[in-house]
Amino acid sequence: MxxxxxxxxxxxxxxxxxxxxxxxxxxxxxxxxxxxxxxxxxxxxxxxxTLYFLRHGVKSDYDDIKMWEARRFVLKAGLFQPIIDEILSLIPEKNYLRIVDVGCGEGSTLKYVEEQRTNREDAYVGFDISKKAINLATRDEGSAFFCIADLAQLPFASKSFDVILDMFSPSAYGEFDRILKSKGLLFKVIPNANYLIELRHMLYEENDPQYSYSNDKVLTLFKRHYPHAKIKKITYEFPLSKTFFESLVYMTPLHWGAAAEKIDAALAKGLNKITIDVLLLIVENN
Known part of the structure; x- marks a missing residue:
């Protein structure tokens, strides 16, 4: 077909x-x-x-095919696998779930979820604002449907999904509440201070705002919407080969504001491991 x-x-x-x-x-x-x-x-x-649901033009740094290909390479190697495995352990073991991946990018997360939930006959939907990312997502064989859509005006019916996945993507909590079924689950992943810290310190000086990171604003806003959410800290180190490190540099927005000489120096030096430090935020809809 x-x-x-x-x-x-x-x-x-x-x-x-x-x-x-x-x-x-x-x-x-x-x-x-x-x-x-x-x-x-x-x-x-x-x-x-795919379907293009946007009603306006989009100009975004995220519509960069080099970034998406690099992200695809590293994610398929398992960079976020422990995070997704934790999410999978919390999804009910029943059939016919409808699962949507918010800001799905090049589709690796949704593909992995489908591979782990074999013979469940779930319906998978991924959407992103980047057409290049969505085109890349369609390269994989699988049952997932992909579309280009606006987070603030989702092209989905109310109470249409059992599970919402939000991996490092922006959120529209009003829309999430609208499309999530009763007793449905929202999983949002946000970075902690030590997320990719080795790379951050290679690319920026101590006096640069990008040298450190705080998720306080994101977490405060989330808790305001979901005061009864569960929060799980996930931290681990991921081993890097030279090729993986090069892809890691280009898959993250950290490289956008870095000086060219800093990027060149980082690529020349390399890293043999990187820290993944995140919070998994879990909400069960009423």
Whole structure:
């Protein structure tokens, strides 16, 4: 089956997951390569089986194919596997869950989740604002459906997902609350102060704001929305080869503001391990 056929088949099977970002109505059918809502707004499937739901142009540093390819390489090597394994241990062992990955990037996280939840017949959806990332995500064989969408105006129906995954991505808590089912689970991962600290210290001087990091603002806002959330600290070291280190440098926004000579020096020196230090924030919807 071609990718466009797979995408259309997914939308046809799970039409109730989606809502039109133009008028807010539900979608009715897939016909002639388009997804149509009840008021006639149409969205065309790409050859890769994706849908473009944005209603405005996007200019973002994240639409960088080199960054996404580097991220894909390192994630497939297992950089975040202990985090995702912890999440998987908290997802109910039942069938037919609907799982959405917020800011899914190049799709590695969603692919890993699907591989671990074999024979569950779940429905997987990933979305990102970066078209290049979404195109890269479609390279993997799998059942997940990918789309380009706006976090602040999600093209999903209310109470349509059992699980929301948010790995290092921005959040729109009002939208999360809207699309999450009763008793559904939200998993949000945020960095701690020591996340990638070795790389941070290689790329920046002590007097630079980027030399250190605090998640206080993000965590305070999250707790304001979800005062009863559970919080789990996850810390480990990930071994790096020279090739992995080069990809790590380019997969993280840390390299954006770094001086060219600092990046060159870091690449020349390398690292044999990196610290992963995060908080896993867990919410069960009422």
């Amino acid at each position: 071609k990718k466009i056929e797979r995408g259309m088949a997914f939308a046809s099977r799970h039409v109730d997951i989606f809502k039109c970002p133009v008028c807010g109505e539900g979608f009715e059918e897939v016909m002639n390569g388009s997804f149509s809502c009840s008021k006639g707004h149409q969205f065309d499937f790409s050859k890769k089986g």
